[in-house]
Amino acid sequence: MKILMLGWELPPHNSGGLGVACYKMCKALAEQGVSIQFVLPYEHNQKINFMNVKSADDEAIVSVDNSYGVYDSHSYLIKTHAGAKGHRSLHEQRMVYENGVEKLVESLEFDIIHAHDWITFSGAMKAKVRTGKPLVLHIHATEYDRAAGGQGNPMVRDIEYNAMIMADKIVAVSDITKQIIVREYSIPEDKIEVVHNSIDIADTYCYDCGENDYKYLDAMKRSGYRVVASIGRLTIQKGLINLLEAIKLAVGKNPKILLLIVGSGEQYFELVSKSAELGISENVIFADFQRGKRLRDAFRIADLFVLPSVSEPFGLTALEAIGYGTPSLVTYQSGVKEAVNNFLRVDFWDAKEMANKILSIAEFDSLRDELHENSFKEYKKLSWAKSAGKLIDIYKQYNVGVNA
């Protein structure tokens, strides 16, 4: 079967989980015999051999120097082959993508359109109108999530809503997300299927283990401190203010607790000043956005990974943490809790309970070790291949391109 995959980013040009999820999902689909044409808003200069990656931009952008991904509304700094530079807003960029997709579908051969998140949806709708092919929407996050349970941008909501109405099938990354689509977008339940994101054990293989790059934290751990880490964009959706409140409460009981925050985003200054206001600046370490060894080491150094999200469709980082040897505390508002049982859980607003659990992990090593050991047993059973299998079952409902 041939799939036209509409995405916004692929690693290494990713701002968060969306790019990683698309990449892993497509790889697993390709391994099960699905042929994929993946359309990006920019030219992808990294080698990918399991699918055909195309750019929707007929102006032939060679690089996007400042991509903030689907989440921010910063302008795009572009450079064309001709060498001219210019700026585009996110919505201009979206329009370029939409028009590019509409043109591309004329020349591409495919059975199903599979589009990832709102920013590709206007292009996806055009593609469906042009070709009449079935449209599968994949919801990694809704505007409701990004606005942390608020209204968000009405134009984005409109695009999401129209696409959901027009879609033949909607795939949600968790049951939580499915329920949000039903409740917030009035889509009937039977139109939505849940396919959890996943992880492969090799994804967290630590080939450069050894000395941890966070030397200060390492030394503090040796003198009895315990480290809590949170890794993600610094944005309201992630609920970090509540985590800081929890750390404040926990440190009041046990001063030997440190919080490592890895990530960047518009909330950075707010979080720094909030830490100062709470009097916990010494206990909170901001380490900016990291990739590679420093990202892996952040997971590894922690005694507990916290996913404090207000509304988190999935939350792959909690799975990555397990792979790197660290158990997780996740909010009930996070979809990842559907994929693994062995998490500590808390309501995002309940700073006191969050503190209770952080204190418990800091005090009782047996809790940390038992939690990790059991979550790792579950982790080992996860694979993208299983999620890809579910997607293929969905594709097959349209009775297209199946080898008889």
Place this chain on the structure above:
Amino acid sequence: MKSVCMYFHVHQPFRVKHYTAFDSGNDHNYFYVNDNESKTNNENVLRKVAQKSYRPTNKKLLELLHRHPEVRFSMSISGTIIEQLEKWDKETLESFKELVKTNRVEIVGETYHHSLAFFYSREEFETQVRMHEEVISRVFNKKPQIFRNTELAYNNDLAYWADKAGYKGILAEGWDPILGWRSPNYMYRPAYTDNIRLLLKNYKLSDDIAFRFSDRNWAEWPLTASKFAHWLNAGEENEQIINLFMDYETFGEHQWEDSGIFEFLNHLPNEFLRREGNSFLTLSEAIEKFEPVDKVDVPNTLTWADTERDLSAWLGNAMQQEAIKAIYSLQDKIYKSEDLALIEDWRKLQTSDHFYYMCTKWFNDGDIHAYFSPYESPYEAFMNFMHVVNDLKFRLVEKGVSL
């Protein structure tokens, strides 16, 4: 000729409420919660179980005792549940007394707090056995002659202790690996003892009622009293006793009323007594009637739980071990405090259920429905418990006992 020993175990723990690191040092009230919705509301749980199980079962059994002069059985009833019944449901406690008053219901001894103290502190264990004896004497005016340890946890040492303590009999699981080719349906003598007798649970027949009764996927479903009586009669002709041991909550709680469990109970005596020579015996009567055929050696602790039949459901993981170690390492300091309320709270924390709730075995397989617990996870159970232990330490320090 067949003899059946029915033995039922009645118990409820004092569950620990949601208790955080911030409660340690502030809240010394661990077992009582006002929240009606909470699964750790012990009063609510007791009332619910009493209504679904204890009352209708007591009523049915009393009726059977009146209807069939041959019916007799044995039961153990933990100190913690007697305490709960006295506090919250005197009427149900009266119905237990009614049963015992017939003198055809034998009360079996155990630890008051349903604890695993035998494996950690002989002194504490003996105190709790004595406390149980006292409460049984006060409430039922009986003195237990037979001993059962918590979760039927049994080994040679326990049998040796019970023998020296003067018990006539002791109960254990009739587990194949310890019996080898032998059948549980005979009287045995524990290794290294002189006088005491060992009664072994026939787990196949017991679990047909306790676990499988309402399982519609079971090939034998539905299990009728006449079918079961037929199975009881089907064994070797010269075997002595069939020991049917189970939790009392089997009736009405584990097997719901609509499964037909009370009807089953209602017809069982009739169906079984239909065959001439068949009889029901209390445990003591069985010991009087039968001579032991062999001795049984159990060097490693055996329980009636899981496929492992060991203590792993209570002590199998690192959290459980840390928790039980935390409790028993406080013993001398707790005694020294001479604070009766503190000592009693400490004892209530020894109840085996607390450790069972921390078991991660079932939680792993995604089969969380097999996790019978008032808590969302074994981790919650552990955290609540450990913060309570911290509060015990706080109270010790307040009392001037150094840690």
